[in-house]
Amino acid sequence: MNKNNSEILSAVQKFGTPSYIYDGEKLVQNYKNLVNALPECVDVFYALKVNPNVSLVKLLRSNGACTEVCSITEMEIALKAGSTPEDIVYLGPCKKDYELKKAIELNIFAIVIESEIELKRVSAFAKEMDIIANVAIRINPDFSAEGSPWKMGGRPTHFGIEEQHAIENFQVYLDTPNINVRGIHVYNGTNILEAKSVYENTKYILELYETIVRKYNCKFTMVDVGGGMGVPYFQNQEELDTQEFRNLMVPLFTNFNKKYPETRIIMESGRLIIGTSGCMAVQVNNMKTNHGKIFAVTDGGTNCHSAAAGSGRVVKRNFPMENISALPTAQEHKYQVSGPLCSPDDIIGRNIQLKEINVLDILLVKLSGAYGPTSSPGLFHSHGYPAEILLYQGESYLIRSKDSTDDIINKQIMVDFKKNELILN
Template sequence: MTREFQVQGVPVSELARRYGTPLFVYDGTALRDRFHGLRDRLHPAMEVFYSLKANPNISICALLHSFGARAEVSSLVELTTALRAGVPPQQVIFLGPGKSRQELAACLDSGIHAVVCESIPEVALVDELARERGVKAPVALRVNPRFAVKRSGLAMGGRPRQFGIDEEELFATTDLVKRFPDVDLMGVHVYMGTRILHEAVIVENTTRILDLAERLSAALNLELRMVDVGGGLGVSYFDGESDLDAQVLTDGLHPVIEDFTARHPGTRLIMELGRYLTAEAGTYVMGVRYTKTSMGERFAVADGGTHHHMAAVGIGSFVKRNFPMAVLNRLDEPATEEWNVTGPLCTPGDTIGKKVPLPPVRPGDLIGVHRSGAYGPTASPGLFLSHGYPAEVLVHEGRCHLVRERDSPEDLLQRQRLYDPTAHDAADVPH
């Protein structure tokens, strides 16, 4: 009997029949195990904040919050999502280099724990908005440090960046507290990079960030009530990579955190995690429509592709490698052939896997891209060629929940307006 991929006992063929393909499937047990696998080992002073940018589905956020995760958001919709998912405002921080006036106002009006400011002009705008409201605005300063991350998939500090305020500039601007009287400068944030797969690097980065926070606190005369050490914990996708060992990581972090909290017992410590929490729990499921051979190479043409899962083709990476893939309805068959897995888009770039080792592929097969719970729809051109976004299904405690409906043609057209060249009514012209 052919072995089939299952999520908590639910066969993938049943999921495809009920919800159609392509679709993202999330395993709630995998989310829980991933969260607690780190949280239960991590020093109790370090709080885990879920970065919604990795997967902004409201049900994913709500489930992670039920396990104990807080929320880190970077847009008005992500802020609204976190609050509607049940995350209390004091468990929310907001960051990003180009926040709008509307977003900053929403932060102050909702009473979140901290606005992470990434430039001096942004601090000035927050000061203005706080004065209008008669409140003190809680602000953490994002720092672009002199030191750079080691062995990161994508560095986000240590060089000229749109992120944060250069370390040198902050140490030279010691009158910030006096200049902005309606801002409560209460913390420091540093985010060095992503996809770090070496425990010692994370420990070293954390050590240096905590040291920088202490020195800035003394130089700027700000009360250090929060330090966000970023995160960047990686997930292995490719041959030759290994997942982080949570025990090794936390054993290394524990004395660093213990030493810091002994000196700063009232400081709230934050680690941001997105990909690390959700990637492993997700599978992108595509149905094969056609198979063909072209100039000696095999092609499986599926109903899903890069418009839903751009991350799988190496967005942000110099080296393009395949995510782990399988024929989900025939797991026990050996991978004896190489297949190019392509999607329905009318572009040669819609190749989600090149020369992927698979068993002989047939129309009707279900191909899955594993480790797809992060940066799927949220980092993909879902409107390209007007295919829209796929369904998303959460399986938790053995039950299936449709947590995002598939886009329909009407969904994609309803916000457009048809121009009628025969009409003579006045056009909508801004005054």
């Protein structure tokens, strides 16, 4: 994030905390940096699951990004943001019937098939609608992506069809009624910081594509190689080497494109595009010392940013943080930064060095553009989801209102139990 602290403080004072703040110029630049590191034959699809805010998707779409969605709501967001069905792929291991029917009706570029049962369902719906449905077969590869802390291939998983089974049975998929198999999709891992790992992963997928094409003498019009490029959140991590990435990926994709010029090459990205363009702002509500440690209690914690709190990780490491309201001359101290929850795990900064903190100070959790509110338990203690703010071209925009008490309560339904009471004589 490149915005200065005064811009961020001004936005926070205007729209409140807890809130997520996004740098629009940084977002666009991250997207363009990725596009420029790839040959023209590759289309970049933004993965809405990392951050589906419609204004952010619209900004990326206006700069050429296609969209990868994982629910009917994400699909509607993509369409509202200006995506066309031709530039949407739809993933996810649990697609409801009405979601599949909607995707078929819209004639999106590809429904990514996660199982043979799902393929049969799509076939049946397409037959009912007298439509040919475009699909891609998701394969769970034997190969496991090195350098990924969250591997999604090469092991038992609910994603896709096992590689050898898919290869042996691909003719069945090709022969399925009312189905046009555009090609394959493989996603092996996420938050990969090594260009070589992305290259090896992609090379394996392209070779798998060729294996199937040769075995069944078929023509594909799509290969989705996933992506998984990451962000260095913690100390001793280095960012993806863009030049090495370009040197490896350009010849790989270019050579493939020469052999299969009619095949659309899709590379997905979410975290790399938006991760560094966002931060979370929280306000300090209370200060206390407990068992020799200083606690800064803020209005946003695990409920707003579970990733920063280390949810799901054995080793809890701090995201970069800053006290942006501290004086430049303030001394640093070691703090525990907590959120508002009655939970011992609600710590977003552990033994972290920050400039002197006082009540009402504004703290920033950086590198927070991806998997912030979308992967956090926003209804914990009924606090609701934080606000979202976009800083772009000198303006600040509220792009999501903070949940109010009414927002939460009005979705609940209180039963009138008196109607069901038994009158005892």
